[in-house]
Amino acid sequence: MTPEENERLARIGPGTPAGNLLRRYWWPVWFSSKVTDKPVPVRLLGEDLVLFRDGTGACGVLDRRCPHRGASLELGRVEADGLRCCYHGWKFDRTGRCLDMPAEPPDTPLKDEVRHCAYRAEELGGLVFAYLGPEPAPLLPRYDVMVREDCKRTVSVKTDHCNWLQRIENGHDPAHLGILHAAGYPQIALQRNVFSREKTWYGFRTTSGFEDDMAKVSHQIFPSHTRRVGARVGDPPRHYIHYRVPIDDTHTATWSVQVEISDEGPFETVCRDWVQTERMVYQREDDGWWGIPSRDQDRIAQESQGPIHDRSRETLGTSDSGIVQFRRLLAEQITAVAEGRDPMGVIRDPEKNACIAFDATMNFADGAKGAPEMIST
Amino acid sequence: MTPEENERLARIGPGTPAGNLMRRYWWPVWFSELTADKPVPVRLLGEDLVLFRDASGAAALLDRRCPHRGASLDLGRVEDDGLRCCYHGWKFAGDGRCLEMPAEPPGSPLVAETRTTAYPTQEAGGLVFAYLGPDPAPQLPRYDNLFRGDCIRRVSASFEQCNWMQRAENAVDQMHSIALHAAVYPEFALKRPEVDWQRTWYGVRAAFKVPDGAAKVSHFIFPSHSRYFGARVNEDASHNCNLRVPVDDVTTLTFSIRLREARGKGDELITAGLREVEPGRYQRVEDGWWGLASRDQDRACQESQGPIADRSREILGTSDRGVIMFRRMLSEAIDAVERGEDPPGILRGAGDDIITFDAQKIRDDGEVIEA
Numbered sequence: 001m002t003p004e005e006n007e008r009l010a011r012i013g014p015g016t017p018a019g020n021l022l023r024r025y026w027w028p029v030w031f032s033s034k035v036t037d038k039p040v041p042v043r044l045l046g047e048d049l050v051l052f053r054d055g056t057g058a059c060g061v062l063d064r065r066c067p068h069r070g071a072s073l074e075l076g077r078v079e080a081d082g083l084r085c086c087y088h089g090w091k092f093d094r095t096g097r098c099l100d101m102p103a104e105p106p107d108t109p110l111k112d113e114v115r116h117c118a119y120r121a122e123e124l125g126g127l128v129f130a131y132l133g134p135e136p137a138p139l140l141p142r143y144d145v146m147v148r149e150d151c152k153r154t155v156s157v158k159t160d161h162c163n164w165l166q167r168i169e170n171g172h173d174p175a176h177l178g179i180l181h182a183a184g185y186p187q188i189a190l191q192r193n194v195f196s197r198e199k200t201w202y203g204f205r206t207t208s209g210f211e212d213d214m215a216k217v218s219h220q221i222f223p224s225h226t227r228r229v230g231a232r233v234g235d236p237p238r239h240y241i242h243y244r245v246p247i248d249d250t251h252t253a254t255w256s257v258q259v260e261i262s263d264e265g266p267f268e269t270v271c272r273d274w275v276q277t278e279r280m281v282y283q284r285e286d287d288g289w290w291g292i293p294s295r296d297q298d299r300i301a302q303e304s305q306g307p308i309h310d311r312s313r314e315t316l317g318t319s320d321s322g323i324v325q326f327r328r329l330l331a332e333q334i335t336a337v338a339e340g341r342d343p344m345g346v347i348r349d350p351e352k353n354a355c356i357a358f359d360a361t362m363n364f365a366d367g368a369k370g371a372p373e374m375i376s377t
Numbered sequence: 378m379t380p381e382e383n384e385r386l387a388r389i390g391p392g393t394p395a396g397n398l399m400r401r402y403w404w405p406v407w408f409s410e411l412t413a414d415k416p417v418p419v420r421l422l423g424e425d426l427v428l429f430r431d432a433s434g435a436a437a438l439l440d441r442r443c444p445h446r447g448a449s450l451d452l453g454r455v456e457d458d459g460l461r462c463c464y465h466g467w468k469f470a471g472d473g474r475c476l477e478m479p480a481e482p483p484g485s486p487l488v489a490e491t492r493t494t495a496y497p498t499q500e501a502g503g504l505v506f507a508y509l510g511p512d513p514a515p516q517l518p519r520y521d522n523l524f525r526g527d528c529i530r531r532v533s534a535s536f537e538q539c540n541w542m543q544r545a546e547n548a549v550d551q552m553h554s555i556a557l558h559a560a561v562y563p564e565f566a567l568k569r570p571e572v573d574w575q576r577t578w579y580g581v582r583a584a585f586k587v588p589d590g591a592a593k594v595s596h597f598i599f600p601s602h603s604r605y606f607g608a609r610v611n612e613d614a615s616h617n618c619n620l621r622v623p624v625d626d627v628t629t630l631t632f633s634i635r636l637r638e639a640r641g642k643g644d645e646l647i648t649a650g651l652r653e654v655e656p657g658r659y660q661r662v663e664d665g666w667w668g669l670a671s672r673d674q675d676r677a678c679q680e681s682q683g684p685i686a687d688r689s690r691e692i693l694g695t696s697d698r699g700v701i702m703f704r705r706m707l708s709e710a711i712d713a714v715e716r717g718e719d720p721p722g723i724l725r726g727a728g729d730d731i732i733t734f735d736a737q738k739i740r741d742d743g744e745v746i747e748a
Contacts, residue, residue, distance in 0.1 A: 038668075067692045069546075069700075072681030075667050086667040087678050088696070089556030089567050102567040103552040103696035110694050 001311040001327075009330055010165045010308050012246045013046035018330070021337045022223060023133035024346055026140045027245050028255040031155060031271040032123045035059055039083060041074040045132055046248040051121065052094075055080030060094025061130045063117035092116045125257060126155045126269030138346040143227065144357040145241045149266065151259040156272035158254050158299070161279035164224060164246035165330075166302040166309050167254065171226040171242070172326040174208040174218075175319040180301055183287040184294045197322060202345045202356075203329075206322070219358045222329065222345045227358045236260060250307040279303055378688040378704075386707050387542050387685050389623045390423035394711045399600060400510035401720055403517045404622050405632045408532060409500045410648040412436050416460060418451040422509055423625040426496070429471075432457035436505045437471025440494035445478075469493050502634055503532040503646045504620075516724045518579075521636075521733045522604065522618035526644050528636045533649035535676075536630050538656045541623035542707075543679040543686050544631065545601035548619070549574070549699040551585040557674050560664035565590070574699045579722050579732075581702060596734050597699075599706060599722045606736035613637045616736065627684040656680075 012019040022045060029042045030051055040051040041064060048064040050073045062083065064073050071087035078084075082093040084100070091100040096118030098111050120131040125146030131137045145153070160167055170176065174195045182189035188210055195208035203222035209215055218228035224244040229237060243255040280303050282296040292300050316324065333343040347353050389396040399422055406419045407428055417428045418441060425441040427450040439460065441450050448464035455461075459476050461468040468477040473495030475488050497508045502523035508514045517523075522530075537544060547553065551572045559566035565587040573584045573592075580599035586592040595605035601621040608614045616636040624630050639645065659677040660670035669677050693701065710720035719725070 065690070067690075069691050069693075069697070070682040070686050070688075071678050075669065075677055075681055077666055084556075086557050086669070086674075088553050089559075100567075101694060101696075102555055102569055104569070104694045106569070108694065110692070114692055 001314070003310070003312045005331075006308075006311040008334065009311075009327060010163050011249050012164065013249060017334045017338065019045060021330075021334045021343055022246060023131075024138070024337060024343050025133075025223060026122070026129040026131050026138075028127040028243050029061070029121075029130045029245075030128045031157075032059075032126050032128055033269070033271055035128060037078045039074050039076055039078060041072075042130075043247050043251075044130060045246055047132065049119070049130070050074050050076070050083070051128060051130075052078045052083050054078065054082060054094055058094060059121040059123060059128050061119040061121045062092060062094070062096065066090060067114060067116050090114075092118070094118060094121070126153060126271060127255065127257070136348075138342070138348050139350065139353045141345075141347055142353050142355055143221075143241055144355055145227070145239050145257050145259045147355050148259070150263055151239075151261050151265070152267045152270070154258045154270040154272065156256050156258070156275065158256075158275040159247070159277055160252045160254060160299045160302060161250065161277070161307070162252060162303045162305065163249055163308040164244055164252045166305050167244045167252045167298075168224045169323045169326065170298055170302055171220050171224075171244070172204070172206075172322040173320070174206060174216075174322065176301075177208075178210075180290070180297050181294070183289045184297075189289075193319070195322065197325065204322075204325070217359055220326070222333070222343075230258075378691070380687070380689045382708075383685075383688040385711065386688075386704065387540050388626050389541065390626060394715065395707070396422055397510075398707075398711045398714045398720055399623060400508075401515070401714060401723060402510075402600065403499070403506040403508050403515075405504040405620050406438065406498075406507045406622070407505050408534075408648045408650060409436070409503050409505055410646070411650060412505055414455040416451045416453050416455060418449070419507075420624045420628075421507060422623055424509065426507070427451045427453070427460070428498075428505065428507075429455045429460050431455065431459060431471055435471055436498045436500060438496045438498050438505075438507050439469060439471075439473065443467060444491060444493045467491075469495075471495060503530060503648055504632060504634075513725075515719070516727055518722070518724050518727075519729065519731050520598070520604070520618065521731050522616055522634045524731050525636070525733075527639045527641065528616075529639050529645045529647065531635045531637075531647040531649055532632065533635075533652055534630055534632045535652040535654055536624070536628060536656075537676050537680060538628060538684070539680045539682065540626055540685040541601055541621055541629045543682050544621045544629045544675075545597075546700045546703060547675055547679055548601070548603035548621070549581050549583065549597040549703045550697070551583050551595065551699065552696045553678075554585070557667070557678055558671070560666045561671050561674075566666075569696075572696075572699065574702055576702065576706070580706070581699065583699060594736055596736070597703065599703075599720075600710070604734045604736070607635070 008017050012022050027044055029044055030040055035051060035053045042049050042051050049061050050064045051061050053059050062073060066073055066085040068088055068090050071085055073083055073085055075086040076083050082091045082099050084091040089102040092098055096116040098114040101108060101111050104110060120137050122129050122140045124140055129140050175193050177193055178188040178191045191210045193208055195206055198205045204220040206218050220226060226242045228240050230240055239259040241257045245253040245255060247253050282300050283293055284291045285293050336343050385394050389399045404421055406421055407417055412428055412430050419426050419428050426438050427441045428438050430436050443450055443462040445465055445467050448462055450460055450462055452463040453460045459468045459470040466479040467475060470476055473493045475491040478485060478488050481487055497514055499506050499517055501517060506517055554562060555565055555567055568588050571586040575582045581597040584592040584594050597603055603619045605617050607617050618634045620632040622630045659673040661668050662670050713720050
C-alpha cells in the first residue's frame with residue numbers, strides 16, 4: 001500500500017474520501033440517560049459538536065462553535081426550544097434555526113438568515129446516535145442487542161488513542177486471538193487460528209476456531225462494528241456489539257453494548273462512566289505473557305502501531321487475509337460514495353430494520369458451554 | 378475577514394505587524410512590591426525576559442537567555458550592581474552591560490564587547506511597566522488609575538489562555554453583558570440595550586443604555602485596556618482599570634487596578650498578586666444561566682473561542698459595531714506604524730496632568746452614580 005492509499009483509507013475529517021464514506025452511517029456519541037439539561041461536548045469524525053436535549057425530550061446535535069463570534073455552545077443554556085449561547089445569547093433549535101438574537105434590533109433579518117450547522121440525532125438501546133451525512137438520512141440500524149428487551153444491557157465506552165482503522169482491522173483479524181489474548185484464553189495460546197469468511201449484506205460473517213473445533217461465529221458490520229459472543233474464563237457468556245467510532249484521525253471511541261439474556265426483566269440499561277485512558281499508558285501485570293491487563297490488550301497493541309499506522313511498511317501473511325479483504329472493501333465503498341451510490345450496510349427499508357439478528361457463538365472458553373443463541377426474527 | 382487578516386491582527390511576536398504596533402506601548406509585567414532581590418521570569422509579546430530590582434532600587438528587565446550559552450537568568454543571583462548567571466557567573470547590569478566573566482582571563486576584551494538585551498522600565502500604580510519598542514520611548518500615560526493619589530489602590534492579575542484580541546474585543550463589546558453576565562445583572566438579562574460607541578484619542582467611549590435606565594459609560598483604552606466604574610450597593614464606588622497584556626499569541630495576562638476613595642486618609646496600595654487559575658477549569662455554580670461563577674465568565678467564554686479565534690468564520694450583526702470599530706482601529710494603527718507614525722494613544726510631551734475618564738453607572742439599587 002502506498003502512503004497516499006493509506007491516507008485515503010485512514011483519514012476521516014470533513015471532505016476526505018473516507019470521511020465522506022463514514023458520514024453515511026449513524027454513530028453513537030453519548031449515553032441517553034446522561035443527556036439531561038446540560039449541553040454535552042462531543043467530537044465525531046473530527047468535528048467538535050454539542051449534544052443537548054430540548055424541552056420536547058428530543059436530542060439535538062449542533063456545531064459546538066457559535067456562528068456569531070465562535071464561543072463554545074458547550075457553555076450555553078438548554079431552554080425549552082433550543083440551546084442559547086452564553087456570549088451574546090443567540091439561541092438555536094435542534095434543526096439549526098436561530099430563534100433569538102437579543103442584542104440585535106427586534107426586526108433584524110439576520111435571525112432568519114443565520115442557519116447553524118445541525119445534525120440528526122436518534123436514540124436506541126441507551127445510546128444517542130448522530131448522523132453527519134447528506135440527506136436523506138438512512139435508518140438507524142436496529143441490531144438485536146440494541147432492541148431486545150429480554151436481556152440485561154450494559155453500555156460502556158473507552159477511548160483508544162489511535163486511528164479508527166487500526167481498531168477496525170483488529171475486528172477482521174481472528175489470528176491475533178490466541179496470541180495477544182493468550183493470558184485470557186490459555187487453552188488456545190499460540191495455536192494457529194483457522195477461519196473462513198462469508199461476505200454478507202452488512203459485511204462479513206466469520207467462522208473461526210482451532211483444528212476441528214470451528215464453532216466461533218462473529219460478524220463484522222461494515223464499516224466498523226463487531227457483533228460477537230464473549231466467554232472468557234470466569235465470565236458468563238455474553239453477547240456484544242462494539243461500535244468503533246472515529247472521534248478524529250487519531251482517537252477512536254469504542255462503545256460496547258454487552259447483553260446477558262435473561263427472562264428476569266424488565267431491565268434498565270446500565271451506563272458505565274467513560275473510561276479515561278492515556279496513550280500507551282496501562283497497568284502492567286505479571287501474567288507470563290505480555291503483562292498487559294485483559295481490558296487493555298487490544299488498546300495497547302493498536303496504539304503501539306502509531307497514531308495513524310503506516311501501512312506502506314507492513315509485511316502481510318496469509319493469516320492477514322481478513323484484513324486485506326476488509327481494506328479492499330473499504331476502498332470499493334469509498335469509490336461507491338464518490339460515485340453517488342449508497343455504501344454497503346446502509347438501511348432504508350423499515351421492514352428489514354425491525355430487528356437485525358445475528359447468529360453468534362463461542363466455543364473454547366470454559367463459559368462457552370450453553371452460550372445462548374440470539375433468536376432470529 | 379480572511380485568515381491572513383486575522384493572523385495580521387492577532388499575532389504579536391517579534392517582527393509581526395501587530396507585534397511592531399504593540400511594541401510602541403508600555404505594558405505592565407509584574408507587581409512593584411513583588412519585584413525584589415529574586416529574579417522573576419516574565420514573558421511579554423512572545424519574549425522571555427527576567428525582571429529584578431538591583432541595589433539602587435531600580436527595576437531592570439533583561440532577555441532571560443544568557444548570551445553566553447543560553448542558561449536562564451531566572452536561575453541567577455541578584456547582586457548590588459546587577460544579575461549574575463548561574464552557569465559561568467557572567468554578570469549583567471540593568472542596562473544590559475556585562476560587568477564580569479569570572480572564568481575568562483582578567484582583562485578579557487569580551488566583557489566590554491558583550492551586551493545583552495535590556496528594556497526600559499518604570500513603575501506606577503503598584504506595577505512595573507516595560508517598553509520593548511524602538512527609541513525614543515513615549516510617555517507612560519498618566520491614567521488616573523495609575524497615578525492619582527488619595528485612594529486605596531488594589532492590584533491583582535490573572536492569566537487567560539487565549540489570544541489578547543479576544544480579551545480586547547470583549548472590552549469594547551458592551552452587548553455581551555446582557556447574556557454572558559445575565560446572572561450578575563438580572564435586571565437587563567437578554568434585554569437589548571442601546572450602545573453608542575465613539576472614537577476618542579485614547580480609544581473608544583461607550584455609553585450603554587438599558588431599557589428604562591440611565592446610560593452606563595465605560596471606556597476602551599487602545600489597544601486592549603478598559604476603564605469603567607463599579608457601584609455595588611453597600612460598597613464604596615470603585616474606579617476600575619483592566620490592563621490586558623499579550624504574553625504571547627495564545628496567553629493574556631490581565632492586571633486589574635481597582636481604586637476606592639481614601640477620603641483624606643492617605644494612599645494605600647494593596648498588592649493582591651496573581652490569582653491562580655487552572656487553564657480550562659472554571660468554577661461552576663447553579664445560577665439558572667450558564668453555570669459559570671461571575672469572575673470566570675469572561676475567561677471561560679473567551680478561551681472557548683479558541684487559542685486564536687478564527688474570525689474568517691464569524692457572522693457579525695449591528696450589535697457588533699464596537700468590535701468592528703476596534704478591528705478597524707487596530708488595522709489602521711498597524712498601517713500607521715508601518716508608515717513610521719505613532720499609533721493612537723501614544724503621548725509625547727503631554728505634561729504631568731492626570732488623565733481622567735468620565736464614568737457613570739447605574740448602581741445595583743438603580744441610583745445613578747457619577748464619577
